[in-house]
Amino acid sequence: MSDDPETARQIAELAADTRPLLVLDVDDVLLEFLRVFPNFLDQQGFELKLRTFKLTGNIIDKVTREEAPVAKVREMIDDFFGNQADWQPLTEGAADALASFGDAAEIVLLTAMPHKHRDARRLHLDALGLPYPLLTTEAPKGPAVRRLRGQTDRAVAFVDDIPHNLVSVRRAVPDAHVFHMMGDDEVRALLDPLEEGMHHVASWADAAPRIAEALGIPRGN
Numbered sequence: 038m039s040d041d042p043e044t045a046r047q048i049a050e051l052a053a054d055t056r057p058l059l060v061l062d063v064d065d066v067l068l069e070f071l072r073v074f075p076n077f078l079d080q081q082g083f084e085l086k087l088r089t090f091k092l093t094g095n096i097i098d099k100v101t102r103e104e105a106p107v108a109k110v111r112e113m114i115d116d117f118f119g120n121q122a123d124w125q126p127l128t129e130g131a132a133d134a135l136a137s138f139g140d141a142a143e144i145v146l147l148t149a150m151p152h153k154h155r156d157a158r159r160l161h162l163d164a165l166g167l168p169y170p171l172l173t174t175e176a177p178k179g180p181a182v183r184r185l186r187g188q189t190d191r192a193v194a195f196v197d198d199i200p201h202n203l204v205s206v207r208r209a210v211p212d213a214h215v216f217h218m219m220g221d222d223e224v225r226a227l228l229d230p231l232e233e234g235m236h237h238v239a240s241w242a243d244a245a246p247r248i249a250e251a252l253g254i255p256r257g258n
């Protein structure tokens with residue numbers, strides 16, 4: 038993302054804020070992904086059988102029972118994100134939880150998806166009542182969060198469902214409060230345990246008070 042001058046400009050602007058910073062992943066934090074992606078796959082003649090926590094190797098042709106080749110997996114993911122408004126509903130409670138923080142925190146959405154899908158995601162998030170700044174990245178998230186914090190030592194909280202993103206942020210911003218959001222215990226069982234100091238949250242009802250406490254912000258109703 039640092040190679041993209043427009044993204045760099047947006048980060049510089051966001052980093053001038055001095056309020057506590059809340060950085061959120063989008064897929065499976067604000068928009069449903071793992072629960073709904075199988076619906077899309079089904080329409081393409083495939084199914085998802087998660088034996089490990091990744092898509093490649095776990096998407097199976099419903100007829101031949103063979104794994105979808107890497108190129109086909111990429112093509113389907115691309116297609117899904119291109120039409121995400123048709124497939125991805127809001128994660129339950131997400132919009133209300135963020136609204137409850139009011140103006141007490143700066144909220145930034147950091148989504149790991151190709152830049153080309155940014156406009157579709159922007160429109161979809163706006164329609165769902167999530168008008169927060171959106172950054173797309175294909176690079177590790179930690180350095181982006183460090184730059185977003187800016188020159189102050191303001192409190193930082195970060196929420197993601199993918200453990201290596203949590204690790205990346207902790208490496209780059211050691212005092213960040215990092216939350217692993219995952220409501221599906223079967224999927225969670227595929228993951229290694231979280232590092233010490235990382236917190237699991239199962240839902241927004243669970244996450245919102247803990248984020249508010251971590252950032253030292255009051256919550257409205």
Ligand SMILES: [Mg+2]
Pocket residue numbers: 062063064065066197198199
């Ligand atoms: Mg995600």
